[in-house]
Amino acid sequence: MAEAPTALRLDEAGLRAARSDLDEGAVTPAYGPWRDDILKLLNGALATELICVLRYRRHHFMATGLESPSIAEEFLVHANAELGHADRLAQRIVQLGGEPDFNPVGLPGRSHADYDEVNDLKAMIKSNLIAERVAVETYRQMIGLVGDKDSTTRRLLEDILADEEEHADELKDWMARA
Structure with a gap:
């Protein structure tokens, strides 16, 4: 005979805890020990997005060749999308009580993607494709790590992941056109 499922009930202790530490805003005690780890992951993603903005913008201005005008414009579109991701990540970091790390010192070391100075259009496309694939893998891993520890951050990461996959x-x- 199957056991009856237990009723879904809210955690009353968690609700009581949410009534304290009001200066924490939306960050309730349930974030527990994971908040610092999540902030570190988000700052790494922020660095990656900033490096991607810089790389895409450089490629936008440096692209030459028969197909370059249309691809250069798309590089700018991607740069702006990555900047939007950076802004959303920074906003989430602040919501969690952290500080977004925009310091240019050490930015490449905090990023998961590389910056490059290639000048060949096909090499630019390849470099950006590699960076997008790295971003896809990074966001997939972050989503797995965050899991149910922070559903708001997880949804943000899932949304950015969809954009990175499209890119x-x-x-x-x-690559086939260049």
Whole structure:
């Protein structure tokens, strides 16, 4: 005979705890020991997005060749999308009581993606495709790590991941055109 499922009930202790430490805003005690780890992950993602903005913008201005005008404009579109991701990550870091790390010193070391100074259009596309694939993998891993520890951050990461996957698919298509 199957056991009856237990009723879904809210954690009353958690609700009581939410009534204290009001200066923490939305960050309740349930975030517990994971908040610092999540902030570190988010700052790493922020650094990655900033490096991608810089790389895409450089490629936008340096792209030359028959297909370069349309691809250069797409590099700018991607740069702006990455900047939007950076802004959303920074906003979430602040919501969690952290400080977004925009310090340019050490930025490449905090980033998961590389910055490069290639000048060949096909090499630019390849470099950006590699960076997008690294971003896809990074966000997939972060989503797994965050799991149910912070559903708001997880949804943010999932949303950014969808954009990064779209960017990677576009770059793959451009590789054939360049």
